Amino acid sequence: MRIERIEVRFVEAELDKPFGWSQRWTDVRSVIVLKVTTDDGIVGWGETYGSQDSVPGIATVAQIAVGEDPSHIGKIWHKLHRAVYQSHVFAKGGANAISALDTALYDITGKSSGKSAAELLGGRIHDSIPVYATGLYYVDNYALAPLLEEASGYVEQGFSGMKMKVGAMSLAEDAERIKKTREAIGGDVRLMFDANESYDPSTALTFANMVADHDLTWFEEPCASRDDQANKIVQERSPIPTSGGESLRPDGSLPQG
Structure with missing residues (x-):
């Protein structure tokens, strides 16, 4: 063939x-x-x-x-x-x-x-894997109600986790969106948030500390994906675990150390 x-x-x-x-x-x-x-x-x-x-x-x-x-x-x-x-x-x-x-x-x-x-790819290791719903974008001129309705819908569908977007509003406004989302979905559902590389280290750490009490699983792409030093600073100092996104270097390398 x-x-x-x-x-x-x-x-x-x-x-x-x-x-x-x-x-x-x-x-x-x-x-x-x-x-x-x-x-x-x-x-x-x-x-x-x-x-x-x-x-x-x-x-x-x-x-x-x-x-x-x-x-x-x-x-x-x-x-x-x-x-x-x-x-x-x-x-x-x-x-x-x-x-x-x-x-x-x-x-x-x-x-x-x-x-x-x-x-x-070598054979199945697990019979099932945990999945989460990714969505919770900004819609309707940043309205809060559609966000909470969508989040509640994911819970009704049986998702055990979900990821929302931050970074387009003020820190206080985005922090409030996280707070309200956590209240809407309850404490048994994992909640992650994704900044899509929108912050510098100082802003990312300020925001992480603002929302640290809401039991958040990870903080995705706080800074530019190619700025190793910025991401290292946030990773070391953030009260919330940080995560990379779907961005790697063109040559396929990963930063060492």
């Missing part, structure tokens, strides 16, 4: 209601979809984020895998990684292409072998 064709498409849809976080508001949702077709007719799907301008770069990088055996996932990953970060075939969108293609290859391999993703 070989990869015969790779197609990349930008898809965008308007929302009924805009929502926001610390960085901006949006009234659309978009995704870049990657479709891989094998010579046996098996189709695998992957997705990533990015603007329409990044589609050509993603497509250029992904095409490197045409002709390869899709079950050789590790080999293809390294081939694309070398092309992007060593040969610099097309660096823009390179990580996105690798990610989307990797997902599509697992999809193809799972379909062709009849195995689940867990089996392909």
Whole structure:
């Protein structure tokens, strides 16, 4: 079995209601979809984020895998990684292409072998894993009522945890939103909050101390993801455990120590 064709498409849809976080508001949702077709007719799907301008770069990088055996996932990953970060075939969108293609290859391999993703990744260790609801964005001009209604809805659905957004309002206003959310969901549900890199260390620590009494599981992305020193300061001094987000360096490295 070989990869015969790779197609990349930008898809965008308007929302009924805009929502926001610390960085901006949006009234659309978009995704870049990657479709891989094998010579046996098996189709695998992957997705990533990015603007329409990044589609050509993603497509250029992904095409490197045409002709390869899709079950050789590790080999293809390294081939694309070398092309992007060593040969610099097309660096823009390179990580996105690798990610989307990797997902599509697992999809193809799972379909062709009849195995689940867990089996392909070495076998199931647990029968179940805890999950949390992520949402609780700013909506309706920062209104509080929709936030509390959404949070209560997650509890009714059986979620044991949820994550909310902070960073777009004043510290006092966001602290009040956390307080009211905790009151709405009760003390048995985990509550996390995500600043999306909006604070400097001093502001992040001030805010963490303001909300520390609300039994919060973690403080996600308090500072810019590439500012190791800022995040280290917050991690060491925050009364609430800190968390990274979905951002890593382009070369895949992690800060040491």
